[in-house]
Amino acid sequence: MTPAQPSILVADDDPDIRELVVFKLEQAGFDVHSVADGNAALEVLTDSTPDLVVLDVMMPGLSGLDVLRQIRAEQRLETVKVLLLTARARDTDVDDGYTTGADDYVTKPFSPRELLHRVNTLLGRGR
Amino acid sequence: MATQTVVAAQLLSVVLWVLVWATIFLLALILGSRAGRLWRERRDRQLIGELRPAMLAVASGEDEDSAALSQLTTVTRRRARVVDHAVSAMLSKVKGEPARALAQVLRSHGRSSWALRGLNSKRSIRRAYAAWTLGLMRERESGSKIIPLLQDRSIDVVVAAARALTLIGDSKAARAVVRAVAPRRRPRGLPSWVAVECLCAFDESVTTVVLEATAHPRPSVRHVAATVIGTRPLPRAAPMVRERLGVEEDPRTLASLVAALGRIGGATDLPVLSRFAQHPDETVALAAVDALEGIGLHSSVEALAPLVADSRPRLSERAAVALTELGPQGRERLLAFANAPGPAELPATYALQLTAMRSATRGLD
Numbered sequence: 269m270t271p272a273q274p275s276i277l278v279a280d281d282d283p284d285i286r287e288l289v290v291f292k293l294e295q296a297g298f299d300v301h302s303v304a305d306g307n308a309a310l311e312v313l314t315d316s317t318p319d320l321v322v323l324d325v326m327m328p329g330l331s332g333l334d335v336l337r338q339i340r341a342e343q344r345l346e347t348v349k350v351l352l353l354t355a356r357a358r359d360t361d362v363d364d365g366y367t368t369g370a371d372d373y374v375t376k377p378f379s380p381r382e383l384l385h386r387v388n389t390l391l392g393r394g395r
Numbered sequence: 396m397a398t399q400t401v402v403a404a405q406l407l408s409v410v411l412w413v414l415v416w417a418t419i420f421l422l423a424l425i426l427g428s429r430a431g432r433l434w435r436e437r438r439d440r441q442l443i444g445e446l447r448p449a450m451l452a453v454a455s456g457e458d459e460d461s462a463a464l465s466q467l468t469t470v471t472r473r474r475a476r477v478v479d480h481a482v483s484a485m486l487s488k489v490k491g492e493p494a495r496a497l498a499q500v501l502r503s504h505g506r507s508s509w510a511l512r513g514l515n516s517k518r519s520i521r522r523a524y525a526a527w528t529l530g531l532m533r534e535r536e537s538g539s540k541i542i543p544l545l546q547d548r549s550i551d552v553v554v555a556a557a558r559a560l561t562l563i564g565d566s567k568a569a570r571a572v573v574r575a576v577a578p579r580r581r582p583r584g585l586p587s588w589v590a591v592e593c594l595c596a597f598d599e600s601v602t603t604v605v606l607e608a609t610a611h612p613r614p615s616v617r618h619v620a621a622t623v624i625g626t627r628p629l630p631r632a633a634p635m636v637r638e639r640l641g642v643e644e645d646p647r648t649l650a651s652l653v654a655a656l657g658r659i660g661g662a663t664d665l666p667v668l669s670r671f672a673q674h675p676d677e678t679v680a681l682a683a684v685d686a687l688e689g690i691g692l693h694s695s696v697e698a699l700a701p702l703v704a705d706s707r708p709r710l711s712e713r714a715a716v717a718l719t720e721l722g723p724q725g726r727e728r729l730l731a732f733a734n735a736p737g738p739a740e741l742p743a744t745y746a747l748q749l750t751a752m753r754s755a756t757r758g759l760d
Contacts, residue, residue, distance in 0.1 A: 284485050287447075292455040367753060379491035380455040 274391050275316070278302040279309035279335065280324040280353065285376070289322055289353070292380045293387065306330025310338055317345060319391055322383075325354035325365070333368050340369040349390045353378060442477045446470065450478070453500070454485050456493045464496055468503035475504040486531040498532040507534060514540055522547065523555035530559025538565030545575040550583045557585055557593045566597035569604040573620075577613035587619050594623045606635050609652075614645035621648050625655030633659045640667065649674075650682040657686020665690065669698040672714075680710050688717035696724050703732055704739040711739070715746035726750075 276298050280286045286302050293300045301318070303309050307329045309321070321339065325332035332352060339345045349371045354361070357375040365373045372386050443450075449463035458464055470478055479501055486497045501507070506528060513525025526544055529537040544556035545568070553575055560568045572593050575585040594601055601623075608620035609632075621639070624632040636656050643649045653671050656664050668690070671683035684702060687695045699721070702714035715732075718725035732743035 282488070285488055288451055288454050288485070288489070291451040292457065295455065295457050377488050377490040377494070380489060380493060381491065 273297055273299045274319040274393070275299040275301070276320045276322060276387070277309060277312055277316075277318040278322045279304075279306065279327065279332065280322075281305055281327045282324070285324070285353070288380060289383065292384055293322075296384055296388075298387075306332065306335045309335050313339065313342075313345060313348075318348060320349040320351065320387060322351050322353050322387070323370075325352055325356055325361075333364065336365075336368050336370060351383075351386060351390060353383070439477045439480070442474050443481050446474070446478060447481075450481060450485065450497075453496045454489055454493050456491070456496075458496065464499065467500045470504075479504055479506055483528060483531055494533070498534075501528070501532055507532065507537075510534075511537060511540065514544065519547070519549035519552050523549070523552045526552065526556045526559045530555075530562040533563055535563055535565065538563050538568060541565075542568050542571045545571045545585070546578065546580070548581065550581065550585075553581075553585050554589055557589050561589075561593040561596040564596050564598070566600045569594060569597055569601040573604060573608050573611070573616055576616045576619050577611070584615060587615060587622070590619045591622045591626060594619070595627050602629055602631055605629065606632055609635055609639050614648055617643070617645065618648040618651055621651035621655050625651060625658045628655065628658040630659045636660075637664070637667070640671075646676040646679055649676070650678045653679060653682040653686050657682075657689035660686075660690065662690070662692055662694065665692065665694050665698055672698065672702055672710075677707055677710060680705075680707070681713055684710065684713045684717055688720055691721065693721075693724060696721050696728060699725070700728050700732075703729070703742050704737065706738070708742070711742040712745055715739075715742040716749060719746050719750045 276293055278286055278289050278293070278300060279302070280289065281304050283304075286304065290300045290302050301312060301316075303312060305327045309323070310330065312318075313321075313335075321335075323332035323335055330338075332354065336350055336352070339348055339350060350369065351372040351374060352365045352370045353374045353376065354365075355376040362373050362375075371390055374383055374386060446467060449458075449466040452458040452463035453467060467478055467482070482497050482500050486494060486501075489497070510525040510528040510532075513521045513528075516522050516525065522544060526541050529541060538560060541556050541559050541563075542565075544552050545560075547553050547556065557572060557575065560572070572585065572590055576587065576590050577584050594605060605620050605623050608616050609624070611617050611620070617639075621636070623629070624636060632655070636652050636659065640649070640652050640656065643652055649671075653668065656668060660668070665687070668683050668686050672680050672687060674680045674683065684699065687698050696718065699714045699717050703711050703718065705711045705714065715729060718729050726747070729743045729747055732739035733747055
């Protein structure tokens with residue numbers, strides 16, 4: 269029996285980025301679900317527990333950091349890894365991301381290949 | 396009299412008819428143009444829809460046999476326009492090999508020569524778009540042709556040119572970028588954050604230009620230079636920063652110099668930073684508090700502790716929060732403040748509670 273593929277939730281309001289990340293991760297064999305804002309991300313998280321969430325920070329409604337805070341406050345989601353994928357690249361932004369509980373931080377413009385490596389590392393998958 | 400009334404009534408009727416027909420015509424024009432735009436958007440979506448998987452394959456680096464790339468480079472002229480639009484949008488979001496491959500798509504459709512011609516267009520929007528397109532394509536050899544646009548009469552073109560040079564990373568543009576911050580002919584200069592981003596994207600050879608700019612007569616230029624020194628950071632600039640701190644009068648620049656010293660300075664700078672933490676301008680004082688925290692030495696604790704009792708609430712809270720970041724020594728001082736009535740009690744309690752909340756949120760408690 270083949271083990272289930274790790275599941276990933278992608279939340280980004282930019283359709284280009286969303287499609288690109290989904291495409292890259294699906295090509296790598298992940299089970300990927302995507303949403304366009306923070307509220308929709310939380311809605312998905314009430315019913316499911318993905319292995320990893322790729323979160324944009326600046327989204328309409330709830331920001332990525334707000335979603336991250338909710339994830340970290342929920343015991344059921346304590347095993348979920350969170351990778352922030354954002355255009356906010358200042359040192360203080362990166363600090364905020366990690367302080368809020370992100371496991372990794374990737375700035376835009378990004379290399380899809382590097383993103384995949386980071387995702388694999390977070391999920392403990394070999395190349 | 397009766398004839399005059401009839402003529403007036405006829406005139407009024409003609410005017411009314413003209414007004415009615417003009418309104419109908421305008422409404423038809425608005426609806427027609429809107430319908431046309433919707434139709435074009437739908438057609439473009441259809442055109443790009445079939446090529447979207449190929450574009451995603453190229454943009455994600457999943458096109459090992461270059462089949463998707465050749466699909467995108469060999470489209471008809473009509474499709475090329477739509478593909479270029481979508482590829483340009485994607486190009487600003489990715490970097491590395493996928494970005495180079497997407498630029499190749501644009502090049503194959505003649506976008507390079509189109510953009511180079513556009514740099515001299517009479518329309519400012521065309522000049523701006525042309526510069527931005529060359530930047531997105533990272534056309535290094537076009538840098539020297541974009542640099543003159545930093546003195547363009549339109550600020551939109553100047554910003555587009557600076558952002559294009561940022562993407563290209565052409566350090567020969569450094570002096571022109573500094574000049575664009577304080578232009579002689581235009582009322583508005585290049586926004587400082589765009590200039591900083593640009594100078595930070597260039598290589599080390601810009602150091603001389605940045606150091607010279609710290610003594611520029613215009614405060615906006617000095618502010619940009621000081622911010623670049625701290626943001627890159629440029630450790631070679633430390634002696635110049637110390638010198639400028641003694642003479643700078645513009646508070647915004649002073650705050651940036653203090654922040655820069657926090658990044659590139661060392662233990663010997665603690666007395667200077669402590670002095671600036673008492674500065675009457677709160678922005679300067681806050682920058683000094685951050686700098687003291689940034690240097691992160693044990694002696695920073697001694698410099699920050701008295702500020703927890705400062706009468707300015709933002710400064711005292713910031714100093715207290717900075718102490719929480721300076722290890723057990725900083726937290727011990729805060730606990731002592733929190734347990735003794737006085738002006739430092741409230742900020743110290745706030746900082747300790749904030750740390751506890753952050754730890755709890757991260758599940759570290």
